[in-house]
Amino acid sequence: MSYLKYVLNKPSVAPCSSLKGIIQTLDKAQYKTFAQKNPLGVPVQGVKFTDPLKLIYMDKGNVSTECNIFRFMLPEINKPLGLRPGEYVTLKLSDLEDFRSYRPVSSIHDNGFLDLLVKVFSTDYSQRSIGEFTQRLDALKEGDPVYLTEVAGSMCYEGRGKFSICTEDEGMKEKIAKKVGLISEGTSITAMFQFLQAVEEDPVDLTAFSLVSLYGNPSDALLEDDLLRMQESGKISYFPVVESPDEMWTHGEGKISEALIESFMPEPDDPEGLILLSGSNQMTDDCIDILEKLGYNKDQYQIL
Numbered sequence: 001m002s003y004l005k006y007v008l009n010k011p012s013v014a015p016c017s018s019l020k021g022i023i024q025t026l027d028k029a030q031y032k033t034f035a036q037k038n039p040l041g042v043p044v045q046g047v048k049f050t051d052p053l054k055l056i057y058m059d060k061g062n063v064s065t066e067c068n069i070f071r072f073m074l075p076e077i078n079k080p081l082g083l084r085p086g087e088y089v090t091l092k093l094s095d096l097e098d099f100r101s102y103r104p105v106s107s108i109h110d111n112g113f114l115d116l117l118v119k120v121f122s123t124d125y126s127q128r129s130i131g132e133f134t135q136r137l138d139a140l141k142e143g144d145p146v147y148l149t150e151v152a153g154s155m156c157y158e159g160r161g162k163f164s165i166c167t168e169d170e171g172m173k174e175k176i177a178k179k180v181g182l183i184s185e186g187t188s189i190t191a192m193f194q195f196l197q198a199v200e201e202d203p204v205d206l207t208a209f210s211l212v213s214l215y216g217n218p219s220d221a222l223l224e225d226d227l228l229r230m231q232e233s234g235k236i237s238y239f240p241v242v243e244s245p246d247e248m249w250t251h252g253e254g255k256i257s258e259a260l261i262e263s264f265m266p267e268p269d270d271p272e273g274l275i276l277l278s279g280s281n282q283m284t285d286d287c288i289d290i291l292e293k294l295g296y297n298k299d300q301y302q303i304l
């Protein structure tokens with residue numbers, strides 16, 4: 001199922017009847033303080049909540065064999081959370097010490113709810129201690145609380161080609177790009193989806209985005225229909241690549257390569273080009289090796 005279908009299947013973001021009582025108990029004062037500090041978005045370095053913000057789990061929809069969209073209700077149903085594209089949320093479940101970070105797939109303008117696309121690891125966590133958080137998330141019941149402990153990000157997209165980037169060496173810097181190349185792996189597509197939604201939603205934003213998304217096999221490819229639809233706007237180009245294609249697969253095959261970067265990314269000597277990378281350390285290291293070999297300098301790419 002595409003993300004758009006998931007959204008269209010929800011008649012309204014208003015809480016279902018069983019949640020109506022719960023909304024009264026949400027900590028609205030705490031949310032207002034956050035929203036006031038945050039008219040358009042939070043600072044790139046992030047906001048850590050001393051008292052975590054309580055969200056309410058509403059429901060979920062399956063988007064691939066292993067991934068679900070989880071919908072959470074925000075404290076105020078008429079306001080968005082206030083994130084900017086590139087920022088992420090960190091969640092905690094009530095009975096677990098651990099927390100995990102996610103990049104929302106709902107639009108920054110969506111009022112009253114937050115949608116996360118999460119891969120649920122199926123490993124038996126009682127045996128191997130991996131995958132516990134996502135399995136607990138998957139087992140939530142309508143009305144259960146989850147806690148937002150932090151909103152953060154090392155960079156964000158301000159729109160119309162402008163990025164704010166926070167680096168260890170230089171602190172905050174601004175970058176204006178007319179051509180943006182995105183390379184993601186697996187669920188890291190969520191990071192890229194935020195930028196693509198932003199450019200799609202703003203008719204005046206003519207920045208050209210080109211996405212290469214890497215997966216294991218065709219059934220892992222996420223948000224395909226949504227990305228193909230976005231591609232029709234003409235501002236976005238999209239090329240999924242899988243390591244193990246089947247006979248039906250018509251897009252790219254293999255891993256990240258010089259040929260993919262040369263075909264889909266801005267050129268090394270383009271001062272208005274920027275490449276953003278999101279995925280495993282192995283994947284980003286492989287990309288950087290290729291980018292450096294092709295003559296890109298450090299200002300031209302950024303790991304999310």
Ligand SMILES: Cc1cc2nc3c(=O)[nH]c(=O)nc-3n(C[C@H](O)[C@H](O)[C@H](O)COP(=O)(O)OP(=O)(O)OC[C@H]3O[C@@H](n4cnc5c(N)ncnc54)[C@H](O)[C@@H]3O)c2cc1C
Nearest residue numbers: 100101102103117118119121123130131132133134187190
């Ligand atoms: C900024 C940021 C944004 C993120 N955004 C998203 C997002 O939008 N969506 C999303 O799904 N995730 C996202 N993540 C990852 C997320 O935070 C969690 O790490 C993820 O959900 C796994 O949590 P877990 O506790 O269930 O698994 P963990 O206990 O952390 O274990 C998962 C790890 O174990 C490995 N693993 C699992 N099963 C096996 C197995 N059978 N054999 C070997 N290895 C195995 C996995 O490869 C993975 O590395 C993001 C991470 C960061 C830092």
